[in-house]
Amino acid sequence: MTKEELLKAKIPCPETGIEIRHTLCDICSPSSHCGINAYVKDGVVIKVEGNQDHPYNRGLLCTKGASNRQYIYRKDRIRTPLKRTGPRGSGEFTPISWDEALDTIAGRLLDYRKAWGAQSVFFFSGYSKWYRPLLRRLANSFGTPNYGTESSSCFTSGLMAWETAIASPARADMKNCSLFLGWAMNPYHTSYNAARSMEAMKRAGTKFIIIDTMYTQTAEKIADLFLQPLPGTDGALALAIANDLIANDWIDRSYIDKYVHGFEEYAAYCRGFHAGNIEKLTGVPWEKVHRAAEMIHEYGHPMSIKESSAPLGHHMNGMQNYRAIMALSAITGNFDKKGGQLPVEFTFTHQASGYSTLEHRFETETRRPFLAPPVGGLRFPLWNELEKEAQSMDLPRQILEKTPYPIKAVMAFGMNFRMFPDSRKLEKAIDELDFFADADLFLTDSAKYADIVLPACSSFEREEFKSYPGGYAYYTKPVIPPLYESRPDTDIICELARRMDLDDPLLCQGYRACLEYILSPVSYTVQQLQDADTPLKVPEFKPHRELAALNKGLKTPTGKFELKSELIASHPEWGLDALPTYREPLDDIDPAEYPMVLTSGGRLPHALHSRLHDVPWLRTLRPNACAEMNPRDCARLGIKEGEPVELSTPTGSITAHALPSLHIPAGLVSLYHGYREANINDLIDADRLDPYSGFPAVRSNRCKVTRKGGCHE
Ligand SMILES: Nc1nc2c(c(=O)[nH]1)N[C@H]1C(S)=C(S)[C@@H](COP(=O)(O)OP(=O)(O)OC[C@H]3O[C@@H](n4cnc5c(=O)[nH]c(N)nc54)[C@H](O)[C@@H]3O)O[C@H]1N2
Ligand SMILES: Nc1nc2c(c(=O)[nH]1)N[C@H]1C(S)=C(S)[C@@H](COP(=O)(O)OP(=O)(O)OC[C@H]3O[C@@H](n4cnc5c(=O)[nH]c(N)nc54)[C@H](O)[C@@H]3O)O[C@H]1N2
Ligand SMILES: [Mo]
Numbered sequence: 001m002t003k004e005e006l007l008k009a010k011i012p013c014p015e016t017g018i019e020i021r022h023t024l025c026d027i028c029s030p031s032s033h034c035g036i037n038a039y040v041k042d043g044v045v046i047k048v049e050g051n052q053d054h055p056y057n058r059g060l061l062c063t064k065g066a067s068n069r070q071y072i073y074r075k076d077r078i079r080t081p082l083k084r085t086g087p088r089g090s091g092e093f094t095p096i097s098w099d100e101a102l103d104t105i106a107g108r109l110l111d112y113r114k115a116w117g118a119q120s121v122f123f124f125s126g127y128s129k130w131y132r133p134l135l136r137r138l139a140n141s142f143g144t145p146n147y148g149t150e151s152s153s154c155f156t157s158g159l160m161a162w163e164t165a166i167a168s169p170a171r172a173d174m175k176n177c178s179l180f181l182g183w184a185m186n187p188y189h190t191s192y193n194a195a196r197s198m199e200a201m202k203r204a205g206t207k208f209i210i211i212d213t214m215y216t217q218t219a220e221k222i223a224d225l226f227l228q229p230l231p232g233t234d235g236a237l238a239l240a241i242a243n244d245l246i247a248n249d250w251i252d253r254s255y256i257d258k259y260v261h262g263f264e265e266y267a268a269y270c271r272g273f274h275a276g277n278i279e280k281l282t283g284v285p286w287e288k289v290h291r292a293a294e295m296i297h298e299y300g301h302p303m304s305i306k307e308s309s310a311p312l313g314h315h316m317n318g319m320q321n322y323r324a325i326m327a328l329s330a331i332t333g334n335f336d337k338k339g340g341q342l343p344v345e346f347t348f349t350h351q352a353s354g355y356s357t358l359e360h361r362f363e364t365e366t367r368r369p370f371l372a373p374p375v376g377g378l379r380f381p382l383w384n385e386l387e388k389e390a391q392s393m394d395l396p397r398q399i400l401e402k403t404p405y406p407i408k409a410v411m412a413f414g415m416n417f418r419m420f421p422d423s424r425k426l427e428k429a430i431d432e433l434d435f436f437a438d439a440d441l442f443l444t445d446s447a448k449y450a451d452i453v454l455p456a457c458s459s460f461e462r463e464e465f466k467s468y469p470g471g472y473a474y475y476t477k478p479v480i481p482p483l484y485e486s487r488p489d490t491d492i493i494c495e496l497a498r499r500m501d502l503d504d505p506l507l508c509q510g511y512r513a514c515l516e517y518i519l520s521p522v523s524y525t526v527q528q529l530q531d532a533d534t535p536l537k538v539p540e541f542k543p544h545r546e547l548a549a550l551n552k553g554l555k556t557p558t559g560k561f562e563l564k565s566e567l568i569a570s571h572p573e574w575g576l577d578a579l580p581t582y583r584e585p586l587d588d589i590d591p592a593e594y595p596m597v598l599t600s601g602g603r604l605p606h607a608l609h610s611r612l613h614d615v616p617w618l619r620t621l622r623p624n625a626c627a628e629m630n631p632r633d634c635a636r637l638g639i640k641e642g643e644p645v646e647l648s649t650p651t652g653s654i655t656a657h658a659l660p661s662l663h664i665p666a667g668l669v670s671l672y673h674g675y676r677e678a679n680i681n682d683l684i685d686a687d688r689l690d691p692y693s694g695f696p697a698v699r700s701n702r703c704k705v706t707r708k709g710g711c712h713e
Contacts, residue, residue, distance in 0.1 A: 003015050003016065010039055010046055010047045012039060013173075016041065017041055017042065018039050018040070018041045018046065019039070019040050019041075019042050020034065020037045020038070020039055020040075021037075021038050021477070021479035022036065022037060022038070022051055022054075022476070022477070022479070022494050022533050022534065023035075023036050023037055023038055023459055023460050023476050023477075023478075024054075024459055024464070024474070024476060024478045025048075025061070025064070025065040025068055025459065026128065026130065026458070026464075027064045027065065027068070027071060027608055027609050027612070028062075028064055028190075028303055028544075029190065029191070030129050030130075030349055030351060030466075031191075031351060031469075032052065032056070032057075032190075032191050032193060033056070033459075033466055033468075034050060034051075034057035034060070034062075034065050035050065035051030035053070035054020035056060035057055035534075035535075036048050036049070036050065036051055036061070036065065036068065036460075037050070037051045038460060038479040038480075040479055040480060042478065043480050043481060045068075045069050045072065045073075045460060045480055046047075046069075048061070048065070048066065048068045048069055049061065049066075049068070049230075050065070051534075053534050054534065055468060055470065055472055055533065056193070056468050056472075057193065058067060060192065060193075062192050062605065063605060063606045063617075063618060063621070064605075064606060064608060064612060064618065066617075067573070067612070067615050067617045067618050068286070068460070070615045070616055070617055070618075070619070071458070071611070071612065071615050072441075072458045072460050072461075072483070072685065074441070074442055074614055074615065076442045076443050076444075076486075076614065077441055077442060077443075077455070077483060077484065077486070078440060078441065078442065078443050078447070078453055078454075078455035078456075078486070079095075079450065079455060079483075079484035079485060079486075080095040080096070080485045081095070081096050081097065081098055081100070081101035081102075081453065081455065081485070082095060082096065082101075082450075082452070082453040083093065083095075083096045083100070083101070083104070083451070083452060084451050084452070084453075084690075086145050086443065087296065088430070088431050088436075088449045089427075089431070089445070089448050089449050090448065090450075091212070091443070091448040093453065098485065098487070101452050101454060102492075102495050102496060102499050103499060104451075104452055105411065105437050105452055105496060106468050106496055106499035106500045106501075108409060108435045108437075108451075109121050109142070109409060109411065109435075109458045109496075109500060110500055112408040112409045112434070112435070113142070113143065113144075113325075114399050115408075116405075116406060116408050117371065117399040117405070118142055118143035118144040118371075119144050119145055119146060119370065119372040119374075119404055119405060119407065119409065120144075120407055120408040120409065121142065121144050121146065121156060121369065121407075121408065121410075122144070122146040122147075122148065122277045122375065122390065122395065122407050122408045122409070122410045122411070123135055123136075123138060123139040123144065123146065123148075123410075123411050123412075124148055124149065124392065124395075124410055124411070124412040124413065124415050125148075125149040125150065125412075125413045125414065126149075126150050126412070126413060126414030126415055126416055126419075126440075127150050127154075127414065127419075127609060128414050128489070129149075129350070129414065129494060130348045130349065130459075130464050130465075130466070130489070130490075131391065131413065131488075131489035131490045132149065132349055132493065133348070133349065133359050133362055133363050133514070133518065134490050134493045134507065134511065134514055135147065135413065135489075135493055135513075136364075136389070137362060137363050137364075137504070138493050138496065138497055138502075138507060139368060140363070140364060140365075140366045140367040141497060141502045141503065141504040141507060142364040142500065142502060143368060143370075144370075144372035145370040145372060145373065145377070145389075145390065145405070146374050146375055146390045147374075147389050147390060148374070148375060148376075148389060148390030148391065148392035148395060149389075149392060150392065150419065151350075151389050152376075152390075152392035152393050152694060152695070152700070153310075153313075153392070153393060153419070153420075153695055153696055154309065154310055155309045155310070155350065156309070156383075156387060156693065156695075157312070157313030157318050157319045157322060157574060157690065157692075157693040157695045158307060158308070158309025158312065158313060158322055159350075160319055160382065160383065160386050160387070160692070160693050161319050161322040161323045161326060162326065163386045163560065163562070164323065164382075164386070164422050164565045164567065164568065165187040165323065165326055165327075165330070165556070165561055165562050165565070166335070166343055166465045166549075166554050166556060166561055166562075166657075167554050167555035167556045168263045168344065168345065168549075168554070168555065169343070169344050169345075169346060169350075169352060170335070170341045170342060170343050170344060171341070171342055171344050171352055172193070172304040172305060172306040172341060172342075172443060172631070173302075173304050173326075173338060173340060173342050173544070174197060174201075174304050174306060175197060175201070175337050176302065176304070176338050176339035177206060177302050177303055177304035177339040177340065178205075178206060178207065178300070178301065178302060178303070178339065179200065179206070179207045179208075179209070179295060179296065179299040179300040179301075179303040179304075180198070180206055180207070180208050180209070180303070180304050180305075180306070181209045181211070181296075181303060181304070181306070181328070182198075182208060182209070182210045182211070182212075182218060182222070182223075182306050183211045183234065183305060183306065183307045183308070183312070183466045184211065184212060184213075184215065184234070184308045184311040184312050184327055184590040185210075185212075185218065185306050185307075185308050185356035186214075186216040186218045186219075186308060186602075186603070187217075187218065187219060188216065188217040188221075188605070189216075189217075189603045189604060189605045190603045190604075190605075191410075195217075195218070195602060198218070198222050199221070199222070202222055204386065207224050207290055207295060207299045207559060208222045208223050208224050208225075209223065209224065209225045209226075209227070209295060209296075210222060210223035210225075210226050210227075211226075211227045211228075211229065211234070211237070212226075212228065212583075213228060213229060213230065213231050213384065213599065213665070213668065214228075214602060214663045214664055214665070214668075214670070215228065215662065215663045215664075215665075216663065223461075225288070225291055225292060225295060227284050227288050227289075227292060227415070228283065228284065228665060229282040229283055229284050230283045230597065230668075231315065231585065231597060231668070231699050231700040232315035232316070232318070232321065232583065232585030232586070232697075232699065232700035233281055233282040233283070233321075233584075234312055234321040234322075234324070235277070235317060235320055235321030235323075235324040235325075235580065235581075235582040236273050236278065236281040236282050236324075236582045237271070237282045237289065237325065238285055238321070238325045238328060238580075239269070239270045239324050239580070239582060240270075240273035240274065240278045240282075240286075240289045241289055241292050241293050241296070241328060242266075242267075242270045242273075242324075242327060242328060242331060243270040243271055243273050243274060244289060244290055244664075245293045245296060245297070245328075245331060245332065246267050246331070248293065248297065249483075250293060250294075250332075251331045251332060251333075252331070252332055254334030254449050255333035256330070256333070257552045258332060258550075258672060259330075259335075259336075259560055259561055260330050260331070260560055260561045260563060260564040261490070261556070261560040261561065261562045261563060261564060261566070262556040262562055262564025262565075262578075262579065263331070263563060265563075265564050265579060266327065266563040266564060266579055266580070269579050269581065271669065271704055272496035273582070274286075275290075276287075279359055281582075281584075283665075285426055287544070296328070296332060300332055300334065301332075301333075301334075302334050302337055302338060302339030302340045302343065303328075303329070303332060303334045303339075303340060304334070304339055304340055305325060305326070305328060305329055305334075305341060307322055307326065309322070310601070311601075311602070311699055312325070313690070313693060313695045313700045314589075314601065314695060314696065314697060314699035314700070315585045315690065315695075315697050315699055316585050316688055316689070316690055316697045316700070317581070317582065317583045317584075317585050317689075317690065317702045318690045318692075318693060318695050319551050319690055319692040319693040319695070320577070320580050320581055320582065320583075320692060321580075321582070324579035324580040324582065326341070326377035327563050327580055329341045330561045330563060331563075335550070335561055336546065336547050336548070336549050336550045337546055337547065338544070338546055339401075342544045343549045343554070346359070347359070347467040347511055348465065348466075348467040348518070349467075351466075351468070351469070352469070353466050353467040353468055353469055353470070353471060353472060353473075353541075354469065354470065354471045354541045354542055354543065354544075355467075355471055355473075355521070355522065355538050355540040355541050355542065356521050356540065357467075357518050357519055357520075357521060357522065358517060358519075358520055358521065359518050359551070362514065362517060362518045364388075366486035366503075366504055366507075367514065372404070372405055373404070374388075374389060374390040374391070375390040375391065375392070375395050375398050376390055376391025376392070376393065376394030376395075376398075376694055377390070377391070378404060379391070379394055379694070380394070380569060380691070380692075380693065380694040381571065381573075381576075382567075382568065382574060382576060382692050382693070383392075383573045383692075383693060383694050385567070385571075391693075391694035392420075393420070393469075393689055393694050393695070393696055394420070394689075395407070395410075395426070395429070395695065396420065396422075396425045396426040396428075396429040396686060397425075397686070397687075398428075399429035399430075399433060400425070400432065401433060407433070408433065408434045408435065408561075408601075408613055409433060409434060409435040409436070409495055410430070410433055410436050410437070411437050411496075412436070412437065412438045412439070412446075412450075412457075413438075413439045413440075413456070413489055413492075414438075414439070414440050414441075415430075415438055415440075415446050415447075416444055416446050416609070416610050416674075417446045417607060418445070418446075418610055418673070418674055418675075418676070418679050418681055419428065419446075419610065419658075419673065419674065419681065420681060420684045420686070420696070421681055421684040421685065421688070421696040421697075421698060422652075422681065422682070422684055422685060422686035423679055423681045423682055424652075424682060425686045426686075427446075427449070430446070430449045431449060436449055436450045436451055437450055437451060437452040437453070437454065438450040438452075438453055438454070439453075439454035439455075439456045439489060439492055440453070440454075440455075440456060441455070441456055441457070441458060441486070442614075443500065444610065446678065454487075454492055455484060455485060455486035455487070456486055456488070456489050456492070457482040457483065457486035457487060457488055458483075460478070460479050460480055461474065461478050461479075461480055461481065461483060461486065461488075462476075462478055462482070462488035462490075463476055463477055463478055463488075463511075463530065464476050464488075465515050465519075465526070465529070466535075468535055470537070470541070471537045471538050471540075471541025472535040472536065472537055472538070473519070473522060473524060473527065473529055473535065473536055473538050474534070474535035474536070475515075475526055475530040477530060477533065488511070490510075490511035490514075491510070491511065493507075494507055494508060494510045494511060501698055512526055521540060522538050522540055522677075523538060523539050523540065524536060524538060539634075547651050551668060557570070559684065563579065563580070564579050565578045565579075565689040566578070569618060575691075576691065576692055585700040586700055586701075586702060588688070589650075589701070589702040590702075591702060593704065594649060594650075594702035594704050595667075595702070595704065596629075596633070596667060596668070596669050596701050596702065596703050596704065596705050597667055597668045597669070597681065597700065597702060597703075598647065598649065598668075598669050598670075598671075598680075598700075598701040598702060598703040599668060599669070599670050599683070599698075599699045599700060599701075600670065600671050600672070600673050600680040600681075600698050600699065600701075601672065601673045601680075601698055601699065602670055604622065604672050605622075606618045606621040606622065607622070607672055607674070609673065609674045610674040611674075613674060613675060613676070614697045623647040624642075624656070624657040625656045625657065625671065625675040625677060625678035626646055626657050626658070626659035626671065626672070627647060627656040627657065627658055627659065627669050627670070627671050627705070628660075628661040628663070628664050628669070628671070629660060629661065629664055629668070629669050629670075629705070630657070630660070630661070630662070630664045630665060630666040630667070630668070631660040631662065632666050632668075633660060633666055633667070633705075634660045637705060638707055639658045639660075639705075639707050640657065640658065641658060641659065641660055642657050643657070643658045643707065643708070644656070644657060644658075644708040645657070645705055645706065645708065646705070646706040646708060647669060647671070647683060647703045647704070647705055647706075647708055648683070648703060648704045648706070649683040649684070649685075649701055649702065649703045650685065651682065651683050651684060651685050651705075652676045652682040652683050653682075653683065654679060654680065654682055654683060655678060655708065656671055656678040669703060669705060673698070680698075681698070683701065683703060684696060684697070684698055684701060685697075685701075688701075
């Protein structure tokens with residue numbers, strides 16, 4: 001082959017000067033950061049493919065991963081630190097040096113601390129998580145209780161449900177079960193690896209119950225039994241399944257006697273969910289509820305349940321619904337058993353990889369007693385008790401109302417107001433701040449409100465620690481230098497600690513020193529991990545030991561799996577229920593005026609929140625923001641495919657393109673989030689928050705659908 005031919009085919013060899021370097025894709029969920037082979041020529045990434053040696057993805061990539069080149073080279077990458085010169089939101093900035101930017105931020109944050117107290121400064125993290133342990137420590141060393149993240153609407157609701165029941169997180173031992181209960185999960189859109197595992201399990205004879213408001217690919221290809229409840233009614237459904245299991249004595253009595261607390265009260269409560277009312281409450285006929293109970297009895301030893309925190313938590317009653325689902329694991333004796341639900345410990349950034357680190361100590365050891373509750377702490381007392389950080393969903397309110405105390409400054413890493421319910425409320429709140437700084441890869445509309453903008457770099461341009469399930473530890477090398485003047489978030493955090501002269505020598509030493517400390521229980525040094533250039537299995541990996549946690553006693557008040565939470569019961573002033581009680585998700589909105597149920601955010605395979613709408617390859621897969629509706633509803637309203645339709649709620653209205661879809665049941669409208677031109681969160685009330693978790697009800701609302709210039713419902 002000639003050199004030109006080799007170059008055209010992007011063949012890595014000395015003649016072309018193309019090299020393959022390894023990194024990871026950090027576009028989607030941290031539980032699926034795939035290994036990447038980056039083809040690099042002259043400091044430029046010219047091709048990406050999956051890394052076959054990576055234990056997680058073994059050479060595969062999804063559409064998002066395959067588009068990494070277009071993602072990291074997006075035209076709106078921030079090139080230099082910026083200082084705002086025009087009005088907030090105008091996007092008028094002047095480039096400044098890193099020194100000026102960091103000194104300005106450090107000086108302003110110290111000024112607010114002095115004048116208003118440390119709690120007046122809020123440190124925020126968006127969906128990116130790799131730097132979070134350092135950011136949380138920065139907030140603690142600075143002295144503010146206000147460290148808050150996007151997990152306030154993502155993952156923490158499910159975590160809180162587990163903490164309430166077992167005082168630790170847990171995971172589904174999917175691969176070892178004989179019955180898998182996939183509750184609100186469609187991995188064909190979110191995790192191709194989990195979809196492949198399910199297909200392999202199905203071939204091997206595992207039975208599947210899938211429970212989803214939509215008729216998904218998982219329902220179509222995998223389910224032996226498919227249940228389709230109305231959004232946010234999962235708690236009633238789970239309680240009804242439990243009632244049937246108990247009535248037929250299809251439960252594990254000796255396990256319950258030994259390891260479960262509150263069974264009798266719970267069983268009595270379950271009796272309220274039965275053949276006579278369940279279809280009305282959930283839309284699921286009793287025969288299907290009974291068949292689910294029967295299948296659990298026939299095949300559910302062991303049974304593993306995968307409940308996703310986001311779709312189940314995004315309702316006014318979300319956390320309680322989640323608790324009701326988890327209870328099925330306890331009454332059938334599947335918790336802490338191989339092939340069931342396993343209690344776990346987080347290794348790093350909420351990944352349970354089967355080995356311990358000092359992450360939690362690192363994050364919290366510089367914390368002094370706070371003088372004020374974190375944002376959301378008074379409004380969401382269970383959150384406050386369990387999470388010890390801010391519930392970010394209360395941030396817009398507190399900025400605007402200044403109660404119980406004013407927030408003067410926000411130092412954000414990737415803040416995007418479009419992801420918050422009633423986005424304009426946060427936009428307005430940011431506008432009212434005395435000081436707002438934002439570090440991001442891209443000059444987003446939220447960053448345009450910042451007084452100082454900092455350019456962060458992507459996973460291709462930085463070194464980063466990542467832990468994977470099965471005991472793996474990985475420390476990447478940058479595959480290209482940081483683009484323009486961008487820097488890793490961790491450098492920004494450590495540099496701020498230095499410039500504010502915080503009493504935190506470890507943080508001031510930088511990312512590597514912090515990691516050496518966090519990883520001190522692990523045999524490998526950071527340098528050894530980096531030299532390996534591939535994830536290493538650490539010798540400290542501890543496989544799960546059946547019933548070990550239950551026999552030792554859980555860290556709950558009773559030491560048992562608590563169906564009735566004694567933590568909640570001991571705080572009657574919170575006004576929360578100790579049992580996983582059910583309440584209707586939509587009883588506060590008038591169906592006469594808003595006849596359609598509105599859900600948002602069901603994942604699309606090629607979209608990830610706001611990040612990929614401006615990535616050309618991915619955008620071509622769905623160029624428009626689409627309101628997906630059942631064809632029967634479209635026909636009734638005279639709406640044709642692609643026509644503009646207006647969706648309105650008491651909070652606002654937007655226009656999207658109609659997309660008839662048989663996946664959506666009649667009466668429901670579904671729209672993906674994050675679009676600039678049709679932001680579903682403009683329709684969602686910022687105060688419809690779950691009183692247990694503070695989560696926003698983005699998945700159950702009511703709306704009116706109007707054909708532009710036509711009839712409506
Ligand atoms: N491609 C892609 N992958 C992603 C993301 C993305 O944006 N795009 N986001 C990442 C993030 S941040 C998260 S939190 C996860 C979320 O991951 P998942 O929770 O797995 O994904 P979702 O599609 O949000 O929800 C799963 C299913 O729940 C159903 N569902 C919605 N509401 C209800 C309900 O009330 N009851 C029941 N039973 N089912 C319901 C939806 O129809 C959907 O099929 O995905 C991660 N992965
Ligand atoms: N209506 C509706 N709203 C939702 C949801 C829903 O289902 N429906 N889902 C909720 C859920 S589960 C989640 S997780 C949130 C996600 O909400 P966000 O956290 O807002 O998600 P993104 O828009 O992906 O990321 C935020 C910003 O981080 C920037 N960023 C990316 N990588 C980095 C990095 O390495 N460093 C820095 N400094 N910045 C970076 C991105 O460019 C982006 O501007 O949305 C929530 N909002
Ligand atoms: Mo999320």
